[in-house]
Amino acid sequence: MRVSIQDACAQLKRGGVVAIPTETVYGLAAAMSDTRAVERIFMLKNRPQENPLIVHVSNASCVEEYAEVIPNGFDRLAQVFWPGPLTLIVPAKKNAVPTVVRAGLDTVAFRVPNQPLALQALTLAGPLVMPSANLSGKPSATRPEHVETDLGSDFPVLDGGETVCGVESTILLHRESRWEIVRLGALPADAFEHFLGYIPSVSHAKKGSAPLCPGQMFRHYAPMAKLVVDEGSRPETCEWVVGFSDRTYPKGCQVLCLGQSTNPNEVAKNLYKILRALDERGVAEAWVDMDFPSAGLWTTINERIRKAACNI
Numbered sequence: 001m002r003v004s005i006q007d008a009c010a011q012l013k014r015g016g017v018v019a020i021p022t023e024t025v026y027g028l029a030a031a032m033s034d035t036r037a038v039e040r041i042f043m044l045k046n047r048p049q050e051n052p053l054i055v056h057v058s059n060a061s062c063v064e065e066y067a068e069v070i071p072n073g074f075d076r077l078a079q080v081f082w083p084g085p086l087t088l089i090v091p092a093k094k095n096a097v098p099t100v101v102r103a104g105l106d107t108v109a110f111r112v113p114n115q116p117l118a119l120q121a122l123t124l125a126g127p128l129v130m131p132s133a134n135l136s137g138k139p140s141a142t143r144p145e146h147v148e149t150d151l152g153s154d155f156p157v158l159d160g161g162e163t164v165c166g167v168e169s170t171i172l173l174h175r176e177s178r179w180e181i182v183r184l185g186a187l188p189a190d191a192f193e194h195f196l197g198y199i200p201s202v203s204h205a206k207k208g209s210a211p212l213c214p215g216q217m218f219r220h221y222a223p224m225a226k227l228v229v230d231e232g233s234r235p236e237t238c239e240w241v242v243g244f245s246d247r248t249y250p251k252g253c254q255v256l257c258l259g260q261s262t263n264p265n266e267v268a269k270n271l272y273k274i275l276r277a278l279d280e281r282g283v284a285e286a287w288v289d290m291d292f293p294s295a296g297l298w299t300t301i302n303e304r305i306r307k308a309a310c311n312i
């Protein structure tokens with residue numbers, strides 16, 4: 001059910017949960033300080049309790065109230081990239097951020113989204129936790145209809161149309177005096193070089209040690225359809241292909257187009273919509289054209305598709 005910004009904010013202030021557009025994907029919002037509303041988010045999404053939430057705020061100065069320490073470089077990153085698709089993890093002032101939001105960690109993640117409706121909601125309703133507005137494990141929602149498919153047609157959604165980026169924010173954590181990427185996202189690693197003086201490294205979950213980003217442990221972005229992501233095995237025939245609009249595929253294949261193979265922004269924007277389209281059409285198996293570069297935003301696209309295929 002589509003709701004107005006006034007209605008959305010009124011519901012949030014009353015302890016409700018509302019889907020809100022951001023520039024990356026739709027978020028499932030609740031007031032950060034309302035632990036019952038936050039617990040409802042975990043239930044609605046069927047989200048593991050060990051997976052912490054990102055706190056969204058209307059501007060960088062809000063973070064001071066909740067951060068124990070502001071790490072080196074934070075101000076510069078916030079100044080350059082906020083509002084925008086960047087999440088920064090900082091040590092938490094524990095009594096200011098409910099344990100359930102942090103999933104018991106000593107840190108808390110923050111982001112200022114670059115979407116007018118989201119910013120308006122944050123200004124009117126205060127800090128909001130917002131995980132992606134999909135059932136846990138499914139592709140994120142980039143359109144209001146996606147939220148309604150996952151959470152029901154009566155679920156309140158603030159309609160901001162299709163999201164611009166289509167993939168989630170890049171998450172940075174400050175550790176041993178450097179920022180590192182704990183989740184790839186809409187901002188590629190090299191976007192930070194000029195401002196940090198180095199390209200942040202990408203940290204991967206290591207077997208046997210606690211992951212820096214708990215969400216990386218869980219199944220993600222996956223449609224029901226089986227995705228075949230073996231680059232070497234371009235099929236002679238197959239029923240369904242997830243591919244590019246500027247390429248040709250074997251005759252008889254039905255092609256779902258991610259966009260042009262030269263335009264990673266377009267491909268990222270369409271990715272979850274196409275993964276969801278496979279299930280809407282009842283597709284059992286699709287071959288994914290993975291023949292694309294491995295730099296910049298393509299790195300994120302590659303990681304998302306492999307996760308969706310349960311291949312990493």
Ligand code: TXA
Nearest residue numbers: 024027052053107108109131132168169212213214215
């Ligand atoms: O673009 C986005 O970031 C979207 C929109 C709605 O803002 N939100 C989003 O939230 O992707 P979610 O909950 O789907 O993913 C948040 C990720 C999870 O993998 C979680 O483990 C990680 O952020 N995270 C949150 N707080 C953390 C913390 N304190 N330390 C490490 N990882 C954290």
Ligand code: MG
Nearest residue numbers: 131132133140
């Ligand atoms: Mg998510």
